Amino acid sequence: DVKVTQSSRYLVKRTGEKVFLECVQDMDHENMFWYRQDPGLGLRLIYFSYDVKMKEKGDIPEGYSVSREKKERFSLILESASTNQTSMYLCASTSDSLYEQYFGPGTRLTVT
Amino acid sequence: GQSLEQPSEVTAVEGAIVQINCTYQTSGFYGLSWYQQHDGGAPTFLSYNALDGLEETGRFSSFLSRSDSYGYLLLQELQMKDSASYFCAVRDNTGGFKTIFGAGTRLFVKA
Numbered sequence: 001d002v003k004v005t006q007s008s009r010y011l012v013k014r015t016g017e018k019v020f021l022e023c024v025q026d027m028d029h030e031n032m033f034w035y036r037q038d039p040g041l042g043l044r045l046i047y048f049s050y051d052v053k054m055k056e057k058g059d060i061p062e063g064y065s066v067s068r069e070k071k072e073r074f075s076l077i078l079e080s081a082s083t084n085q086t087s088m089y090l091c092a093s094t095s096d097s098l099y100e101q102y103f104g105p106g107t108r109l110t111v112t
Numbered sequence: 113g114q115s116l117e118q119p120s121e122v123t124a125v126e127g128a129i130v131q132i133n134c135t136y137q138t139s140g141f142y143g144l145s146w147y148q149q150h151d152g153g154a155p156t157f158l159s160y161n162a163l164d165g166l167e168e169t170g171r172f173s174s175f176l177s178r179s180d181s182y183g184y185l186l187l188q189e190l191q192m193k194d195s196a197s198y199f200c201a202v203r204d205n206t207g208g209f210k211t212i213f214g215a216g217t218r219l220f221v222k223a
Contacts, residue, residue, distance in 0.1 A: 031209045040120070042199060042215035043155070050209065058210065059114075090154065094209060099145060100157030101211065 003027070004104035006091055012110045019078040021107050023091030031094045032074035033101065034058075034066065036087040043090065049074055081111045114138045116214035118200055123220045124190055132185045132217045134200035142203040144176050144183045145211070150196045158185070158198075187219075195221045 007022035025032065031050050035043040035058075045058030047066040055066050063085060067075045074093075078085055088108050092101040116136045124130040134144070143162040147155040161167055161176035161183060173186040187194055197216040204210045 033211070035213075040215060043201075043213040045210065045212070048210060056210070059212075096209075099143060099160035099162075099203070101155075103154035103156070105154050 004091060004093055004102050006089075006104040006107050008107050009105060010108050010110075012112065013078075013081050014112055015082060017078075017081050017111075019081050019109065019111075021076040021078075021089055021091075021109070023074045023076070023093075023104055024072050025074075025093040025102070026072065027093065027095070027102070028071065029093040029095045029098075029102075030071070031096070032068065033092040033094075034064075034074065034076045035090045035092065036060070037090055037106070038087050046076065081109075083111050085109065086111045114202075114204075114212050116200055116202060116212060118198075118214045118217045120215070121218045121220070123222065125222050126190055126192060128190050129186065129188050130190060130219065132187075132198050132200075132219070134183050134185075134214055136181050136183075136200070136202050136212075136214075138202045138204055138212060140204045141178065141181075144174070145201045145203065146172075146174055146185045147199045147201060147213075148196050149199065149216070155199060190221050192221050192223065195219055 004025045033048040034046045049068040065077045091104040094101045118134045146158040149155040159174040176183040201213045
């Protein structure tokens with residue numbers, strides 16, 4: 001079974017803090033994604049990566065950066081957290097030969 | 113711009129059939145996927161259509177018409193456990209495996 005894990009299920013941070021969200025997949029997938037999910041807005045793509053050290057902006061990259069130093073790990077960084085970044089963050093992965101994305105359990109981030 | 117439209121909410125009774133529609137407008141198109149998400153859970157993949165026509169997987173079927181930029185998910189013999197949110201998603205062929213999701217349809221199954 002494909003397993004995608006995220007470092008925290010719940011996280012509370014203060015405005016202005018630097019926040020790291022970690023995602024690890026164990027199936028040697030080339031492609032990894034970070035989404036945020038807000039009620040009524042569905043899943044919105046923040047960044048994705050198709051190879052180590054490669055990254056592409058999604059639809060809402062502002063205020064975020066990413067890092068992919070190893071194939072299995074994709075990190076999302078909030079340089080200076082703001083209250084409008086309070087959301088559910090979902091990581092996903094897929095391989096070049098698959099249609100489906102496999103999602104992690106999500107991290108519910110609250111910025112106060 | 114890129115957008116996917118699907119109804120926000122659908123209600124049906126146990127044992128019935130329900131259809132969730134999705135229309136899309138994207139700069140590139142590689143295929144249409146459907147995902148299910150229960151409250152508190154992660155989205156899980158249900159089906160994928162790259163070509164026109166109907167794909168059947170047990171009680172769930174998915175249809176695609178590329179000329180109409182339209183697809184639907186058909187759920188038969190509804191069960192209470194089918195109460196969840198359903199997302200259509202377009203895999204874009206203009207930038208790797210970028211996938212755009214719709215806002216989701218909340219399905220309520222009543223006894």
